[in-house]
Amino acid sequence: xxxxxxxxxxxxxxxxxxxxxxxxxxxxxxxxxxxxxxxxxxxxxxxxxxxxxxxxxxxxxxxxxxxxxxxxxxxxxxxxxxxxxxxxxxxxxxxxxxxxxxxxxxxxxxxxxxxxxxxxxxxxxxxxxxxxxxxxxxxxxxxxxxxxxxxxxxxxxxxxxxxxxxxxxxxxxxxxxxxxxxxxxxxxxxxxxxxxxxxxxxxxxxxxxxxxxxxxxxxxxxxxxxxxxxxxxxxxxxxxxxxxxxxxxxxxxxxxxxxxxxxxxxxxxxxxxxxxxxxxxxxxxxxxxxxxxxxxxxxxxxxxxxxxxxxxxxxxxxxxxxxxxxxxxxxxxxxxxxxxxxxxxxxxxxxxxxxxxxxxxxxxxxxxxxxxxxxxxxxxxxxxxxxxxxxxxxxxxxxxx
Numbered sequence: 001x002x003x004x005x006x007x008x009x010x011x012x013x014x015x016x017x018x019x020x021x022x023x024x025x026x027x028x029x030x031x032x033x034x035x036x037x038x039x040x041x042x043x044x045x046x047x048x049x050x051x052x053x054x055x056x057x058x059x060x061x062x063x064x065x066x067x068x069x070x071x072x073x074x075x076x077x078x079x080x081x082x083x084x085x086x087x088x089x090x091x092x093x094x095x096x097x098x099x100x101x102x103x104x105x106x107x108x109x110x111x112x113x114x115x116x117x118x119x120x121x122x123x124x125x126x127x128x129x130x131x132x133x134x135x136x137x138x139x140x141x142x143x144x145x146x147x148x149x150x151x152x153x154x155x156x157x158x159x160x161x162x163x164x165x166x167x168x169x170x171x172x173x174x175x176x177x178x179x180x181x182x183x184x185x186x187x188x189x190x191x192x193x194x195x196x197x198x199x200x201x202x203x204x205x206x207x208x209x210x211x212x213x214x215x216x217x218x219x220x221x222x223x224x225x226x227x228x229x230x231x232x233x234x235x236x237x238x239x240x241x242x243x244x245x246x247x248x249x250x251x252x253x254x255x256x257x258x259x260x261x262x263x264x265x266x267x268x269x270x271x272x273x274x275x276x277x278x279x280x281x282x283x284x285x286x287x288x289x290x291x292x293x294x295x296x297x298x299x300x301x302x303x304x305x306x307x308x309x310x311x312x313x314x315x316x317x318x319x320x321x322x323x324x325x326x327x328x329x330x331x332x333x334x335x336x337x338x339x340x341x342x343x344x345x346x347x348x349x350x351x352x353x354x355x356x357x358x359x360x361x362x363x364x365x366x367x368x369x370x371x372x373x374x375x376x377x378x379x380x381x382x383x384x385x386x387x388x389x390x391x392x393x394x395x396x397x398x399x400x401x
Contacts (some may be wrong), residue, residue, distance in 0.1 A: 005112065012279050013307055018313040019087070023302045024044030026084040029067070030091045036065055045096045046362040049224045052217065055180075059097065063133045070107045072115045075127035086265035086316060090237060096189025097372030098224035100266050105174040108259035110137030111182055116258070117196060117243040117251055119249050124393035126181055126198070138179035138367045140170040140199075141252065142231060147172075148385050150185075155232065157186040157197055163186075163236040164197055169229070172379075180205075182233065183243070185252055196243035199235065210235045221371035256380065260333040261319055263380040264340035268312045269345035270369045270376065274351035275305050277365055281355055298354065305350050308343040315339055331393035338386035341377045348373045383397030 070085035092100040102248025129135035155168025182199045242263040256302045282293035319336040322328035348370040352359035
């Protein structure tokens with residue numbers, strides 16, 4: 001089965017027409033993204049994924065798509081609705097999770113943080129170049145010893161005159177090995193509060209002295225997005241590069257709460273892709289003299305996969321509507337991410353099972369979506385962390401250690 005033989009219409013995975021019935025502007029984003037996926041992503045992504053290479057040749061194509069910055073208004077950003085941004089994540093992920101992660105880091109985490117926590121000068125300084133993808137961003141929060149408990153990060157920032165001196169380590173930083181603009185979250189030794197500091201390459205494309213980013217190798221998922229381990233030793237950052245409105249870890253949380261629902265939309269994209277491939281395969285795979293789609297066990301499997309996808313679609317749509325209306329419960333995005341990650345992971349595993357040994361071949365795409373879902377299941381907060389966020393909102397009691 002070649003990439004071009006896979007039907008990429010919304011059916012059969014949009015069985016209840018949840019996605020098909022979204023407003024026309026949002027649907028237009030799906031159509032643009034699907035065109036890019038079919039023409040540019042699918043023909044090259046398996047080779048890039050297998051070699052653990054980032055598809056830099058896609059950046060000009062993504063620039064033409066004009067989606068960097070998603071919901072941000074002005075500064076060359078598209079100013080799309082939250083629904084359109086979620087559907088964009090879904091549709092790009094239906095093609096490939098690594099490409100979606102690249103865009104999610106750029107638009108949601110980095111540009112979102114600058115837009116939310118920077119001042120007008122900082123927004124004007126960085127956002128236009130990032131919207132055009134002339135500047136690539138990275139978001140340096142996670143550390144080798146602090147993932148789920150990132151509030152306890154150890155990277156420090158010490159004020160010296162007109163600079164802050166940064167020291168510490170970061171890990172799993174998407175785009176971190178080649179980004180032009182990297183937000184490093186560090187604890188200000190002056191008041192012990194976590195703040196954001198932007199580390200930039202110079203005009204020669206070099207990182208500051210003492211800043212070393214190394215690509216993490218040996219991953220089994222999201223292999224086509226480059227994630228870095230970063231060493232920071234006495235790196236001087238101008239005071240003007242501190243995000244003015246970042247004053248505590250609560251500000252990091254504000255950024256993450258805005259991007260978390262898009263992780264749920266991404267999970268939906270992986271599940272829809274895996275399901276569509278499984279349905280097509282079941283109709284054409286002959287065993288015991290007939291297509292396996294005629295077997296009762298296979299139909300039972302497909303029906304249960306579809307029910308979970310429909311539930312994810314409805315949950316993503318409703319939570320996004322509530323966020324847009326300012327009516328979302330505090331744990332709504334966490335509920336969406338927790339449910340979507342759990343169920344999409346299961347759907348992808350069922351699709352792999354249905355394809356048997358062929359599900360392990362990259363040419364059939366399932367293996368890539370399955371292992372990428374292992375990453376989605378972990379980032380933006382594991383299921384356990386999301387459950388504790390929801391649980392705190394339900395009970396009014398924090399169960400975090």
